Amino acid sequence: MASNRRNGANTPKPSTPIELPEPATRPTSISSSTPTPHQDRDTTTHWITALFPTPLETLLLSTYPALLLLGSLFSTLSPTTRSAPYNPTTQSHPPSSAPSYFALKSNLLNTYFVKIAWFWVSLAYLLFLVVHPANGPGLLGSRGLVLTPKRLRGVLRWAIVTMWWGGVTQWFFGPAIIDRGFQLTGGACELASQYEGTGGGEDFVTGQACKAVGGTWRGGHDISGHVFILVLGSAFLGLEVLPILMGLRDERRVRGRDGGVGAPERELVAQEQEGRKVGLGLPLGVMGLSAWMLLMTATFFHTWFEKLTGLLVAFMGIVVVLFLPRAVPALRDVVGMPGI
Template structure:
């Protein structure tokens, strides 16, 4: 069942346009955020978990005797397997190989499960479901640009080469001795495919980027379903087509499908997001430098802001992407 639109008498004078999201529309209160481009208090608390997790993992790696005593390779951004201080510090641990390495598959599966089975999207090809798919497509495009392809090498590899990185062939001693100069390849993947080592530049943490991007997409999509629980509702400030601002909130909704309607489609997505958080903590504790993890966080936040917060202040963009839960 779609969320019903309810207007407060106090909203007189605020024009209702076709591009306005549904939900409860009211003028911003005196304590409201001054910019629609900023997250709500609840969203800010959620997003703050990510830098806090990176900080916690980094502190743990600094204070843990096992981590401090284990050698660390700046080339592989990890501890050598034979000296790994934990099972999760090994790149070949089962969660890294079958979950993180294919993290966008799990993100896509959880997102598909959510928009298919959660009753808040209505029946069939609803407007709310189409807009959710457009948001997913936008986030996925950013993931592709950063990690797979950006009119050539992905942004991660472009940044690596821009900061002085290159590929060094190390596997074949004879080939190495015969080289007058270091061989260069366009991407880290092609470098490793020919037995080289990708080194020398700044390596944005792809794991940090993927885990934050994937789990945040899921959280921001199903957060409105959770905020229908009493005490968690939180209004979002938007800019209307005439330049005025208003607050839109997700109404508490009674579904005919039963008391478990909010949980349908959410439990699996929540499990994937929780496992992504755990692997983010393990990445923060055992892989990459502080700055590499920070840039992975920053690049992920850029994509999230463009898809989930920029449309709140740009009605034309909001007409296409909408907002989760409305």
């Protein structure tokens, strides 16, 4: 019966409103002071997280210690290489008993590539800056070359890395850092013939000057210059072209002016244009040759510790120029970041 029905049984229940999530938006600028959904609001997250490499960058950087380890292990385990005569003072194998063509310092790649490696690194990078459309209208475009902010900041990054190369291997307010380190660890120039035992070798403060007069650079720790220049040059090229090559799909984390750490804005880098790979061939070629010669250096030259210090000194320059700006907005305003 109708009278037995509970009061309100036929009254429709009010519907619960459905809350739609707000659409996520990307930050409009890597230096914006307004927090965005992509910024890390966790106060426990330190700014140093902006220094962490992305997965692709980690893969690139890990190839260098891997090549050094592989070459060193082969040198230790291979009977031919292990038993070959080696002079640690001159850091070379006698030509008559060298275990490989690449164990000779006179091999073509060592003579015409490694010994002038910074020329090839500079040529490859500056050509990339000039012709690739992601850096602005280039020589191949209808407007001709335009000095865009990307290009100017790229030149500045190259100049800083070049100064690090020069300071370590050429001149650092006197002898280069490699020569200073050798002397600080007890090394000196031992002169042959009439100068031997007279103390005259103390006037020669660089390895190059010592060898030029027939002396031997002996007694100290010698940072591997080959490892240093091959790692520094190829890692610089790789980290510069990687964002362009991958279309910024491998997002780097940066610290904004408000202290938040998040992903920078994504910019179109002409990935769909016909000329998207223009200028990348030479940098990738220099990187490939550098990797091969790094493996040869690890196999036939230097001690484990000399190779390790060469690697670490190279990474120091890479961190300052290409990773530190991600955590320091003021520095990023000056030198920029590759690809954006």
